[in-house]
Amino acid sequence: MSTFGAVFGEAFRLIGALDLALLDIVWLSLRVSLSAVLISTVVALPFGAALAVTRFPGRDALVVTVNALLGLPAVVVGLAIYLLLSRAGPLGTFGILFTPAAMVVAQAVLIFPLIAALARQAVADAWREYAEQMRSLGAGPVASSLALLHDLRFSLVTIVLAAFGRAIAEVGAVMIVGGNIDGVTRVMTTAIALETSKGDLPLALGLGIVLLGIVLLLNVGAHLLKERAQRHHA
């Protein structure tokens, strides 16, 4: 396993052979990150839209805060969730630390500001065009927000995919709250970190290639979807 080429060869062999250990890890990664994106999206999209279409005291401060949290380091989120979920923490009674559930929570929190901030921006831009018409029709903030989210659906898909990319590619948060337990909480990124440090480069590289492939495929899909939508709706 000393030469570069041999490492690549072995990595592709593992992928091609559908190595069970590798598949388990990929499957857990997908489950955790998809769940996190789903949960975060359901809350963050309406939240971002509401920030764009309503005016209330403290709104600007909230917008600045959400924007600032865009660059939140994953390890810091991991640490915060760790403290909350640890036995002595306020949410310790749930007993989910070092389980996939804790990883879902950490990733959902990590990507929330990303989805909310970008959705708010997109909705706010469109709102300039829609605001008078919506008020003329008598549509309140809820109906207006939902209508705008629907109209912006194809841009929002791109935002959600970016969030998924960030979730599935981060190491820090899942490492801290998951613990990288073999067969339980080991995901692609933590496995890559571990296998690399152990010297099992083919498995690490194989996982890296799969990770890249997933992110790439999703983006191609999003691009095609958006193209089609734009042709359809002008």
Add this chain to the structure above:
Amino acid sequence: MREPGPPMLPLVLEGIGFSAGGRDILSGIDLVLEAGPRTVILGPNGAGKSVLMRICHGLLAPTSGRVLWSHRERPGEPRRQAMVFQRPVLLRRSVLGNLTFALAVVGVPHYEREARAVAALGRVGLAAHARRPARVLSGGEQQRLALARAWMLEPEVLFLDEPTANLDPGAVREIEAIVQSIHASGTKVVMVTHNLGQARRLGDEVVFLDRGRIVERSAIDRFFRTPATAQADAFLKGELPWH
């Protein structure tokens, strides 16, 4: 199908003023709009016609004066007035979907929406386009859809802000015919236009606005034959050669 509530008209504007950035855009506007006659608002560019209409419709708050409807709309009640803008804002969904959305907003039950929307499309000649995405319609068709959306709600008053600007003559004729039908169905029509021919065809009375003030108000024929003020005279002389 209109709620048989008390009539909203007449609309009384009392000493309306609007200033922004230290500039008076409207001042001393006293105006009564009665049910019935089609009111055309004329005036040079920047006179404040659109601002006045937005204040009437409740989209802008005046900085002074009062907007007094005979029966005030309460927040949360379905609106009984509608507005069609120069550039229609249509949702990125089907032609029919745009109408069912507007019906949903005013609380029309789900099972009634489609039939009412289809009927509304038929009245503006868009029945064949029901399933098309609204935003791919031509400019004239989009404006007809906006008119259908407004008309479908059977408003007591319809405000139109230059609804035919930038449209070709054929589309203008179609839209004028629809506005006539809306009027005939009992809706008060208040319209801003730059097209003096259109003002003659669609107006019963003129409110002439110049630099934020109402300078003249008269029956349509008299306004065009013998304008009472120098400003209106100059406006008509200035505009006529191009229309």
